[in-house]
Amino acid sequence: MTRSLIALLILFSSIVNDQTVQAQSKILTEAAPAAGGFSAARLARLDASMQAWVNQKWVNGSVVLIARHGKVVFYKAHGYNDPATKAPLDKTGIFRVASQTKALTTVAVMMLWEEGKFSLDDPVSKFIPTFANQKVLATFNAKDTTYTTVPAKRPITIRDLLTHTSGLGYPAIGPPAESAIYAKSNMTGGVGVKGQKLSDAMTRLGTLPLFFQPGEQWKYGLNMDVLGYLIEKWSGMNLEDFFQKRICQPLGMKDTYFNVPPEKGSRLVNFFQGDSAGTIKKQASVFGGVLDMNYPLQKHDYFSGGGGMSSTVYDYATFLQMLLNNGEYNGVRLLARNTVRLMTMNQIGDLNPNIGDHALDNKFGFGFLVISENGSKFTPSQAGTYSWGGVFSTSYWVDPKEDMLVLIYRNMWGPYVSNTDKAFKPLVYQAIND
Template sequence: MTFIIKTKKLCMAVCMALSIIACNAQTTIRTGSTPNPDVDYKKLANIDTLANGYVNRNWIKGVATIVVKNGQIIQYKGYGYADAASEKPMQKNSIFRIASQTKAIVSTGILILYDQGKLSLNDPVSKYIPEFAHETVLDKFNAEDTTYTTVAAKRDITIKDLLTHTAGIDYAGIGSDNMKAIYAKNNIPSGLGVIDADLLTTVKTLGKLPLAFQPGTQWRYGLNIDVLGCLIEVISGMNLEDFLRENIFEPLGMNDTWFNLPADKSNRLTSVYTEDSLHNIIPWSKTNFGVDPTYPLISKHYFSGGAGLSSTTYDYAVFLQMIMNGGSYGSKTILSKRTTQMMLHPQLDFLFNGKNNFGLGFEITTDKGSADGSRNEGSFAWGGFFGTTYWADPKEHLICLIMTQQTPNSHNQLSQQFEQLVYASLK
């Protein structure tokens, strides 16, 4: 009986996903002079009060937001300053370091190669980068001298493991203490900033290091998508920026999304901030994680698939609309409909954060997660290190982004409050 109930629920979910994609197939983002009948604009204006309140209290220096309902932009603004020192106003089209929002775009890139028949999701990574063969798993670690022992991995890690963050790869700089130490000793970077190294050489080194756990047994945020970015370069024969520009950015008109931001766009790049020990906002400096805040403007050849892009709220909304459409946007098809469905399908047999699942590049809201917040089951989301957040809710045909440039932030409730106000404005 339990199996039958679960099967019925799965069938209903799949049917709903298919119907949503069918409805969204030709949706493109547009402005509109006619008010959206599904929106209470008086309630939506509470976002102005919220954002200006944070700026006026000096809890943030600036923020940009966009809300898209049924393909129509219903809210799109900048608040406060893009640069506080010069009092340069935040514009709605200001450019932000989106850090981990890079991941979903690069995940889409590897799935483009999947659609082209150039790889299988169950392919071992070692098929393309032999250094990932015969991997080991960390057993014991000595913190005093960073020596360690290992056991053999029970299987090779796969491309799907990378997409779902279940490979056993950790993060440099922000991961677990043991793995951070191992990565630091072997000069494995986090992906943020300007990296004076060769991507393939670095990933080959990573492949020789132990995994944090047996592949497929846990979820851990890590350098998985940096490895995927390297795989894109190896399999396609193109560097990652050129591949994404040709296959995603140019077809979608994402003209403000770059690893190496063009000089003529530099005046729109926002400043980035952090906090001192008393929680006062101060400018970000090179001493923070060793990341030069001007890195988007510095020419790079190491393209981090997990953290390297800069973009705008609008560009990223277009990308999310394409995903919500089932892989197409206007006359352009980026992914097949079926591959996009897989991308948004829960891939784990456990809840990675206690309430939500993970797809092929996105956090996926579950029934449990929906009960704990505003988003409907099936919403997909993530964010970025410097204070950017996005989600798309297919059931509401809704796309939302809120971007700041500050980490850490003692007043970090802004995105949650923004979300509450968005849903409160829907009729």
């Protein structure tokens, strides 16, 4: 090998290594669209569309943040925090992000896995004894809520919880048998819970039947709530403290909470319900009055790993940038890059997540929906894009191949909210200009 060829190889290796370091150390910085490979003129289409959604009364308002190559190229709010008074929606508002809590729980679990607290294939019963010798629902009598079971073929594992393949269901949003069995045992979705302890609820959950044999189906369930309790057992601190001390504070996430501090209460955005006539009304409670929408301001100690957190768009973008950086942000490493790889690849084999559009064409990792090569034909997002959202109309995605993260936050339900989702993704991708 000639000296010149060796020199070229050394130079190439140095460039690759330097690029790797840069890729792992990106800190969110607001910049002109061109710095992130976006067209300002094309982003103006998104800007105008967000205002049009308000004018058409699809939503009361929305906040959007787009970052690419670590550059925040779009960070705006449109609309109203109260249409009646025309009080504007602030882009720094604190939103109820609900199931976006699950990503923090997943990161916390994998941090503790890296510390050797457990194996992914450990049975849950190793840590919560009531999960031993579990049964699977066979028949259900709706008249008196009695049921029969068959033995589970194998124990459920930590991996099953991370992938929603355990057989656990979700209170109130599942089929009648599932809802009835959980209601009878006072199982909840974990948000706004009063008068219960997480330890008691998760221990009780282990005595209830599974709804399919472990590992044989994908079903959205209370898996992350169980993992939240396990985080408490493995770490010796409650979930709120773990999130704050091990994730939020190290990353500089200053507005992400289970319990929003009273001094920040005015920043909690209002929640709205729209109807087909275009009427948008502020809601003090939802689910037939069961859930007070001021729950983030009502001091509580039931910390659901599956829901319950509130956050800002910018705080959550920081968290996502950490993942996009392969586990590191601003000199703080929470996860190794191969751990992030595990979390964001297909972990369910030939199963399919039965949720969202084109569900049969995508996959699931640890805590994230993952767009497959086949699924990418339905969307401008590249294969490998991972995402999730919350029940109150917040959502995000991370597209590693584009080195991009995107969030859209609304706190509203209504027949036209989904119109904004359908319009939003094309508006983001059409503005990429490199």
